[in-house]
Amino acid sequence: MLYEQIDRNRWMTIGLFALFGVVVFALSFAVDVLFLGTGPAGAAVIAAIIVAVAFGFSWFAADNVVLGTVGARPADASRPAERELVELVESVSLAAGLPAPKVYVIDDPAPNAFATGRSPSKGVVAFTTGLLEKMDRPQVEAVAAHEISHIANRDSMIGVVAAVLVGVVLIICRMALRMLFFTGGRRGGGRQQGNAQAIMLLVGIVALVLAPVFAYLLRFAVSRRRESLADANAVRLTRNPDAMIGALEVLAGDDTQVDFAHGLSSHLWIEEPEHSRGSWLDRLTATHPPIPERIEALRAIAGDARFR
Amino acid sequence: MTWALLAIAVLALAVWWGYNRLVTLRNRVEAAWADLDVHLERRRALIPNLVATVEAYAGHEREVVAAIAEARAAGDAAEGAGAQGQAERAVDDALARGIALAEAYPELKADERFRDLHTELVATENKIAFSRQLYNDTVTALRDRLATFPTNLYGRGLGFATPELFDAEAGARGAARVMLE
Numbered sequence: 001m002l003y004e005q006i007d008r009n010r011w012m013t014i015g016l017f018a019l020f021g022v023v024v025f026a027l028s029f030a031v032d033v034l035f036l037g038t039g040p041a042g043a044a045v046i047a048a049i050i051v052a053v054a055f056g057f058s059w060f061a062a063d064n065v066v067l068g069t070v071g072a073r074p075a076d077a078s079r080p081a082e083r084e085l086v087e088l089v090e091s092v093s094l095a096a097g098l099p100a101p102k103v104y105v106i107d108d109p110a111p112n113a114f115a116t117g118r119s120p121s122k123g124v125v126a127f128t129t130g131l132l133e134k135m136d137r138p139q140v141e142a143v144a145a146h147e148i149s150h151i152a153n154r155d156s157m158i159g160v161v162a163a164v165l166v167g168v169v170l171i172i173c174r175m176a177l178r179m180l181f182f183t184g185g186r187r188g189g190g191r192q193q194g195n196a197q198a199i200m201l202l203v204g205i206v207a208l209v210l211a212p213v214f215a216y217l218l219r220f221a222v223s224r225r226r227e228s229l230a231d232a233n234a235v236r237l238t239r240n241p242d243a244m245i246g247a248l249e250v251l252a253g254d255d256t257q258v259d260f261a262h263g264l265s266s267h268l269w270i271e272e273p274e275h276s277r278g279s280w281l282d283r284l285t286a287t288h289p290p291i292p293e294r295i296e297a298l299r300a301i302a303g304d305a306r307f308r
Numbered sequence: 309m310t311w312a313l314l315a316i317a318v319l320a321l322a323v324w325w326g327y328n329r330l331v332t333l334r335n336r337v338e339a340a341w342a343d344l345d346v347h348l349e350r351r352r353a354l355i356p357n358l359v360a361t362v363e364a365y366a367g368h369e370r371e372v373v374a375a376i377a378e379a380r381a382a383g384d385a386a387e388g389a390g391a392q393g394q395a396e397r398a399v400d401d402a403l404a405r406g407i408a409l410a411e412a413y414p415e416l417k418a419d420e421r422f423r424d425l426h427t428e429l430v431a432t433e434n435k436i437a438f439s440r441q442l443y444n445d446t447v448t449a450l451r452d453r454l455a456t457f458p459t460n461l462y463g464r465g466l467g468f469a470t471p472e473l474f475d476a477e478a479g480a481r482g483a484a485r486v487m488l489e
Contacts, residue, residue, distance in 0.1 A: 087431050094343065095438035097336075097446075239441065 017158075020165055023214045024050050027169055030207035031176050033200050050172070054164040063116050063124065070114075072104035072126045081132055088137065089125060092144045095237045096152055101125045111135065111254050114269040115147035116156040123151035134250050138243035142234050146244070146270055149233035155226045162218070169215040173208050180205070227288045231298055245298050252291040326459050330468050333450040337471050340446045341389065344439040348383070348396060348479055351432045355380045355399075358406060358425050365416035366409050376402040389443075393475030403429065403482030410488060417488060429483035437480035447471045 028046035036042050075082040082105055090100040101115070101123030111131035117123035125147040132140065150156055231248075235241045251271040271288065288294075359373055366372075379395070379402040386395040407426060410417035417423075451470055454463045 088434070091431075091434040091438045093438075094347075094435055095441045097340065097343075097442050237438075237441070 017161075019218055020162070020215070021047075021051075023211055023218065024165065024169065026207045027172060027211040030204035030211070031172065033204040034176065034180060034208070050165070050168050054161055054168055057164050059118055063118065063122075066114075066116050067104060067124065067126070070106055070126070071108075072106045075103040075105050085127065085132065085140070088141055089144050089148075092141055092237060093148050095145075096148050098123070098148060098152055101148065101151055103127075105129060105132075109133075111251055112269050112271055113143050113147055114156075115150040117151055118157045119154065120151055123148070125151070130254075131250075134254065135247055138238070138240055139247040139250065141238050142240060142244040142247045143270055145234035145237040146230045149230045149237065150226070152233075153226065153229065155230065158226075159223060162223070166212070166215045170212045173212050176208050180208070224289050228294065228297060231294055235298060241298050245295050248291050248295050248298070252295075322458065323462060326462070327466060330450070330453060330459065330463055330466070333446065333453055334468060334471075336446045337443070337450050340439070340443040344436065344443045344474065345392075347432055347435045347439055348392065351403075351429060351436065351479070351482075352380050352383050352399065354425060354429055354432070355403075357421075358403075358429070361419060361422045361425060362406055362409060362416065365419065366413045369409060372402075372405050372409060376406050378402075389447075389472040389474045393473075393478045396478040397475060400478060400480075400482035400485075404485040407483050407486040407488075410486070423488060426483055426486075426488055433480045433482060433484045440474055440476070440479060444473050444476065447473050 025043065025047045028043040028050065029040075031046055032038060032043040075086050077083050077086070082103075085105075086103045089103050093100045098120050101117065102125070104124060104126035106112075106126055106128045108128040109130040110128055111134045113125065113127045113131055115123065115125045125144065127140070127143070131143065135143065231244060234244050238244070248271075269288075271291065289297075355376055359376055362369065362373060362376075379398040383392070383395040383399050386392040407429075410422070450468075453459050454468060454470055
């Protein structure tokens with residue numbers, strides 16, 4: 001059941017965020033060693049600032065920024081198709097035992113959808129008009145269930161926090177490396193400090209270089225796990241694996257890309273808005289598993305569901 | 309002596325935790341039932357309007373109209389998930405027959421109110437289908453807990469009854485069986 005899974009998922013999330021914490025702290029440590037030299041206390045302050053900025057932005061501003069940048073508008077009750085969509089979303093959220101999220105529509109021919117909202121009571125789901133045209137009702141139900149399960153798992157909150165953390169880590173690393181390049185960093189207090197100091201500096205530089213890479217990889221890992229989980233939950237909510245598979249096939253069979261999606265919000269969509277070409281680097285940095293793999297995973301579940 | 313006390317303490321903690329889990333699950337079952345019941349009632353509440361509309365165009369189809377009204381009364385009177393499920397099946401069949409009259413009476417089919425009612429009934433049945441899932445899922449979770457060790461030893465003793473499942477077919481395929489074109 002969804003809420004049982006939410007309990008388990010919470011630990012998973014805590015683990016991943018602990019890893020993020022390690023990355024952020026390593027970075028702060030590096031900045032401190034290279035520029036400030038105040039020791040662990042200084043590093044802790046830097047880390048606290050990074051985390052506070054990331055969470056503060058995600059909590060208060062991220063939803064509106066995302067809805068604004070993709071040009072989403074509230075569903076219009078005077079149009080039959082959108083009225084039906086609202087009713088459909090209400091129905092599906094009943095099965096999840098959640099308050100019905102607000103429904104937004106994006107006027108865009110590319111079929112796609114996303115969910116956002118910092119908590120289940122503030123959930124928002126948005127569908128492109130292309131998706132509504134190209135999918136039948138059970139398929140739209142499956143997509144809605146996928147998005148509602150993102151809301152239930154607080155994935156969008158986590159995704160936004162992850163994205164912002166990556167952004168902050170990236171900015172700091174670039175600034176630090178540039179400063180290091182031009183100023184040579186903090187001057188050591190004379191020759192007597194010797195090897196220990198040199199090693200610390202070296203470790204600091206390595207941390208500066210690696211922190212963004214790790215931050216990125218973690219973010220993508222968080223996102224991919226959650227996509228698969230949301231697919232599986234969608235099937236549990238709708239009891240209709242074929243509809244979810246059908247919906248993914250519609251997404252896979254369509255080459256149009258959403259116009260205004262950009263890197264920061266790509267983990268929020270049901271299909272990755274920028275299509276990748278499938279090289280190993282693309283796979284490592286994808287926010288979603290490849291659609292054929294998602295379909296394959298659902299077929300396995302479908303077999304399971306039919307024999308129950 | 310110390311060991312015995314320790315064992316009793318651990319046992320008491322386990323029972324305490326198990327009891328709290330059972331209370332949580334029972335509350336979830338009750339909440340899910342309340343939700344499902346709202347939608348079932350909503351569907352039955354639409355029946356008088358449907359009867360009035362059908363009678364306006366097909367007044368002599370007494371048998372169908374009577375069956376709908378009867379099913380509604382039985383649904384209102386039913387108590388408990390099992391009995392409610394049976395009653396809703398009767399409502400399903402009666403509604404399907406009532407809506408199917410549209411095929412024989414084109415004027416009924418063309419009636420604006422009748423179409424709106426049909427749309428509303430189908431929407432309500434969708435909600436019933438999804439609420440029914442949540443209800444049956446929560447019931448199954450509580451039943452599993454009551455039937456497995458160690459809760460099975462004391463669950464019933466503490467006054468937890470095994471909740472009834474709601475008929476997995478009932479409530480969602482009445483008006484939705486007939487599509488008006």
